[in-house]
Amino acid sequence: SIKGTAEKYGIAYSTLRGRLKGAESRVGGHQRLQVLTPYEENSVVRWCERLDEWGHPAKMLLVKEMAQAIVSRKLNHHVLGKH
Secondary structure, X not given: OHHHHHHHHOOOHHHHHHHHOOOOOHHHHHHOOOOOOHHHHHXXXXXXXXXXXXXXXXXXXXXXXXXXXHHHHHHOOOOOOOO
């Protein structure tokens, strides 16, 4: 039963019922709205870490420009939003 399984694994009955009916997790549902893929985001993070290792902490404008460069190559000049 759904209730028994939810109790066994310590998750909410409503969560399990929703997943069985095709509902996505909050993270999964929002992932489609992201402009950068997780791999691309990780690349930006690694780039920031490398800059920091070299003694040049990445400023927000520089990080945004890097992300914009990735997006521009991929989406033909799509402009990133504020968040």
